[in-house]
Amino acid sequence: MKIFPVAxxxxxxxxxxxxxxLEIVVMPLPRMLCVPLHQHVGTPAEPVVVSGQPVKKxxxxxxxxxxxxxxxxxxPTSGHIVDxxxxxxxHPSGLTQKTILLRTDGKDQWGExxxxxxxPFTATPREIAARVAxxxxxxxxxxxxxxxxxxxxRTGHTLDMLLLNGAECEPYLTCDDRxxxxxxxxxxxxxxxxAHALSTSCIKLAIEENKPQAIKIMTEAGKPFxxxxxxxxVRYPMGSAHHLVKAVTGRETPAHGRTASVGVLVHNVGTARxxxxxxxxxxxxxxxxxTVSGGAMNRGVNIDVPLGTLVSDLVAFCGGFKxxxxxxxIISGGPMMGHMLPGLxxxxxxxxxxxxxxxxxxxxxxxxxxxxxxxxxxxxxPSGLLPLSMAAYIIHEDMAGAAREGVEDCISxxxxxxxxxxxxxxxxxxxxxxxxxxxxxxxxxKHEKIKTLTEARQARLERIAAARRxxxxxxxxxxxxxxxxxxxxxxxxTGEIKASA
Amino acid sequence: xxxxxSDRRGPFTHAPNSxxxxxxxxxxxxxxxxxxNGWLFGWPAIFLFALTVGACLAxxxxxxxxxxxxxxxxxxxxxxxLTGWLLAMSLPPWAPWWIAALGAVFAICLTKHLYGGLGxxxxxxxxxxxxxxxxxxxxxxxxxxPPHPLFTSGAPGFLESLRITFxxxxxxxxxxxxxxxxxxxxxLSRGIPVSQSMTQAPSFLNMVSGFHTGSFxxxxxxxxxxxxxxxxxxxxxxxxxxxxxxxxxFAAGTLFHAIAPDxxxxxxxxxxxxxxxxxxxxxxxxxxxxxVSKSGQLVFGVGCGLLTWIIRTFxxxxxxxxxxxxxxxxxxxxxxxxxxxxTFGRTRKGEPLPLKPLAGRRSL
Numbered sequence: 001m002k003i004f005p006v007a008x009x010x011x012x013x014x015x016x017x018x019x020x021x022l023e024i025v026v027m028p029l030p031r032m033l034c035v036p037l038h039q040h041v042g043t044p045a046e047p048v049v050v051s052g053q054p055v056k057k058x059x060x061x062x063x064x065x066x067x068x069x070x071x072x073x074x075x076p077t078s079g080h081i082v083d084x085x086x087x088x089x090x091h092p093s094g095l096t097q098k099t100i101l102l103r104t105d106g107k108d109q110w111g112e113x114x115x116x117x118x119x120p121f122t123a124t125p126r127e128i129a130a131r132v133a134x135x136x137x138x139x140x141x142x143x144x145x146x147x148x149x150x151x152x153x154r155t156g157h158t159l160d161m162l163l164l165n166g167a168e169c170e171p172y173l174t175c176d177d178r179x180x181x182x183x184x185x186x187x188x189x190x191x192x193x194x195a196h197a198l199s200t201s202c203i204k205l206a207i208e209e210n211k212p213q214a215i216k217i218m219t220e221a222g223k224p225f226x227x228x229x230x231x232x233x234v235r236y237p238m239g240s241a242h243h244l245v246k247a248v249t250g251r252e253t254p255a256h257g258r259t260a261s262v263g264v265l266v267h268n269v270g271t272a273r274x275x276x277x278x279x280x281x282x283x284x285x286x287x288x289x290x291t292v293s294g295g296a297m298n299r300g301v302n303i304d305v306p307l308g309t310l311v312s313d314l315v316a317f318c319g320g321f322k323x324x325x326x327x328x329x330i331i332s333g334g335p336m337m338g339h340m341l342p343g344l345x346x347x348x349x350x351x352x353x354x355x356x357x358x359x360x361x362x363x364x365x366x367x368x369x370x371x372x373x374x375x376x377x378x379x380x381x382p383s384g385l386l387p388l389s390m391a392a393y394i395i396h397e398d399m400a401g402a403a404r405e406g407v408e409d410c411i412s413x414x415x416x417x418x419x420x421x422x423x424x425x426x427x428x429x430x431x432x433x434x435x436x437x438x439x440x441x442x443x444x445x446k447h448e449k450i451k452t453l454t455e456a457r458q459a460r461l462e463r464i465a466a467a468r469r470x471x472x473x474x475x476x477x478x479x480x481x482x483x484x485x486x487x488x489x490x491x492x493x494t495g496e497i498k499a500s501a
Numbered sequence: 502x503x504x505x506x507s508d509r510r511g512p513f514t515h516a517p518n519s520x521x522x523x524x525x526x527x528x529x530x531x532x533x534x535x536x537x538n539g540w541l542f543g544w545p546a547i548f549l550f551a552l553t554v555g556a557c558l559a560x561x562x563x564x565x566x567x568x569x570x571x572x573x574x575x576x577x578x579x580x581x582x583l584t585g586w587l588l589a590m591s592l593p594p595w596a597p598w599w600i601a602a603l604g605a606v607f608a609i610c611l612t613k614h615l616y617g618g619l620g621x622x623x624x625x626x627x628x629x630x631x632x633x634x635x636x637x638x639x640x641x642x643x644x645x646x647p648p649h650p651l652f653t654s655g656a657p658g659f660l661e662s663l664r665i666t667f668x669x670x671x672x673x674x675x676x677x678x679x680x681x682x683x684x685x686x687x688x689l690s691r692g693i694p695v696s697q698s699m700t701q702a703p704s705f706l707n708m709v710s711g712f713h714t715g716s717f718x719x720x721x722x723x724x725x726x727x728x729x730x731x732x733x734x735x736x737x738x739x740x741x742x743x744x745x746x747x748x749x750x751f752a753a754g755t756l757f758h759a760i761a762p763d764x765x766x767x768x769x770x771x772x773x774x775x776x777x778x779x780x781x782x783x784x785x786x787x788x789x790x791x792x793v794s795k796s797g798q799l800v801f802g803v804g805c806g807l808l809t810w811i812i813r814t815f816x817x818x819x820x821x822x823x824x825x826x827x828x829x830x831x832x833x834x835x836x837x838x839x840x841x842x843x844t845f846g847r848t849r850k851g852e853p854l855p856l857k858p859l860a861g862r863r864s865l
Binding site for chain 1 (some may be wrong): 508509510511512513514515516517518519520522523578580618619620621739788789790791792793794795798837841842843844845846847851853854855856
């Protein structure tokens with residue numbers, strides 16, 4: 001299998017050996033689950049339950065919100081709703097969001113589930129996408145984009161390949177690796193269903209070569225169905241969809257585009273498994289496999305966690321922190337693209353792929369020094385940008401300059417920050433710049449909108465004034481129509497205003 | 502709830518590297534040549550080396566203190582040490598003490614701190630100092646001596662060496678000798694063809710081993726080359742600048758030597774003489790003053806090589822490496838502007854890639 005060259009990237013210290021060989025365990029039910037209504041890209045889900053209401057496992061708690069992009073939320077277990085409150089979100093801002101508090105009853109009783117789709121390969125793509133949507137499945141690689149919407153990309157794009165992403169290029173994380181090893185059949189089935197929904201027969205699975213076990217098992221499992229497993233080089237950020245597609249197919253997604261525009265749809269292996277559960281068992285997405293790891297954690301695990309489980313419960317299950325002290329950093333996700341948590345009392349959500357407790361030595365944070373223009377960031381950037389010169393603009397608050405340098409093409413992979421010998425927080429700068437640019441863009445559009453509305457109002461007022469003057473000052477109606485020479489159909493607007501007035 | 506910790510964006514892991522480590526690796530790569538040449542040129546050279554490095558550190562400390570910047574922490578980054586080291590290696594080995602002191606002021610104060618400190622200078626500090634000294638004090642700066650290895654007859658003793666460095670220097674008329682390139686240039690100006698003067702210049706073997714007249718750290722190509730290769734292996738530098746520089750110099754030398762051997766020095770001789778090795782591996786590759794992209798570095802290297810050859814061949818000075826590097830330093834921002842990597846998903850002009858209809862794809 002030819003692997004196409006991808007520029008940039010860095011070799012990381014993977015530290016996957018902490019949890020690589022640990023089988024997935026199931027988290028014992030905590031007494032309380034905090035299920036946020038906004039666990040996905042798009043609008044928040046809207047609750048369909050009320051305080052005090054008993055619920056069953058798999059029951060709909062909140063329906064997909066308004067707009068095209070949203071996902072429903074289901075009950076991870078049986079119990080009753082305590083309240084729907086504003087609760088701390090698993091987001092570095094420390095802001096709260098609407099969250100359903102669920103007291104579990106320990107019985108873990110399934111409610112009534114939609115009937116499994118007996119033979120998904122005779123079902124229409126629309127049926128499958130609808131089931132995936134109603135099961136609340138979102139991309140489990142971390143992006144949390146509603147998967148059904150991606151399946152619907154078959155309209156408007158010519159797709160010829162489903163590429164399963166098993167690269168798992170972030171350090172520490174081993175959950176995808178374990179899912180592939182332990183649930184290969186489910187992943188394969190889910191992938192086949194998705195490929196069917198996309199009307200493509202070509203399925204490929206890309207796994208970084210540091211997971212030989214997963215490659216072996218998935219190759220076996222995929223063989224009967226023609227699923228080709230591809231070992232891709234171990235180089236971060238190989239798991240970035242655009243770069244993975246480039247490596248596997250040689251096709252380069254245009255800027256601002258999706259991989260679908262070059263004919264490839266990328267789904268995470270965990271997502272494939274969730275699709276299998278939704279179609280074959282009728283089960284919605286109510287739990288996910290995550291990795292708990294890091295040098296400050298007493299015991300690392302790969303664990304199947306009900307969504308809404310508090311990180312503090314998870315930490316307790318793993319035997320707490322080493323030395324009983326708070327670790328230097330608590331991270332949700334991988335150490336490269338993950339973010340800090342505002343505390344331990346935040347829930348695990350659909351987009352959480354790991355919880356890491358890191359020591360100061362592991363993070364190797366140092367105060368930033370001056371840029372020595374070594375160019376390591378330029379070599380490392382997988383997007384072909386010049387991080388050092390973008391940073392120079394951003395330090396001087398010149399967002400237009402940073403935009404000219406291409407900061408909007410930054411994929412926030414963090415390779416530049418990782419490799420910078422001066423420890424300059426480059427990715428921090430770029431995220432800041434992109435936030436500022438988005439805000440500036442919103443402001444500009446707002447101004448434009450106000451301007452067009454003001455102009456329209458001005459024009460309307462003038463027309464009204466003209467219309468009022470018309471009977472008094474004109475002898476014949478044609479005289480008015482003659483004044484604007486190039487606009488013969490001047491009558492309809494005046495007519496409209498008259499009609500409305 | 503503790504939310505004060507969450508003000509930092511990732512990554513939450515970092516490569517085990519630092520500016521200090523980079524600088525110290527470069528210094529380490531220079532150690533073999535330095536030790537060998539210290540032996541080769543004796544006590545005066547060792548004094549000059551220590552003085553230059555010490556003066557650079559002192560000037561750095563002074564500049565930092567005046568600016569109210571942390572002194573010890575910044576000195577620790579090793580950049581002043583490296584600048585001093587490189588400057589010492591580019592000086593005539595028996596130069597007097599004030600050359601070292603003045604060089605340190607030129608390099609650290611005028612070239613680096615006046616531009617804003619580490620990373621902000623346009624020109625390579627060591628080379629600016631060398632060129633400024635050469636232009637200001639041409640006699641002292643071209644007073645090269647042939648090797649006087651330590652503990653051999655003819656080598657100055659410790660006390661005499663102190664006198665050479667600190668009081669009065671040495672007798673220019675009896676002791677000094679021309680460097681190989683200088684000798685050939687002088688002979689050429691007297692009408693003696695290069696092909697003839699090259700036979701009287703130090704032999705190829707002596708040029709490589711370092712047993713010839715020249716600057717303190719430049720003469721032993723056989724020790725500088727492994728140092729450079731070590732930096733390549735440790736990925737402190739990439740091959741682009743050294744290969745482009747030496748390739749261009751070699752190609753230009755070989756080509757013109759083939760056309761007119763009486764007028765032009767041969768390619769191999771260009772590579773092993775003067776500051777070629779030191780310049781290609783240690784000075785042109787200076788991060789701060791060279792382009793950041795690989796394509797830019799190739800252009801930069803070719804430019805350095807070509808200018809070195811032109812200056813060596815046609816200009817008044819026998820050696821052109823320092824001038825060539827400084828001229829290309831000035832070009833580096835321009836090179837950076839025009840030679841940059843292609844952005845993923847975009848054409849070289851910056852437009853999003855056009856969508857090509859792929860063969861064999863069905864429309865749904």
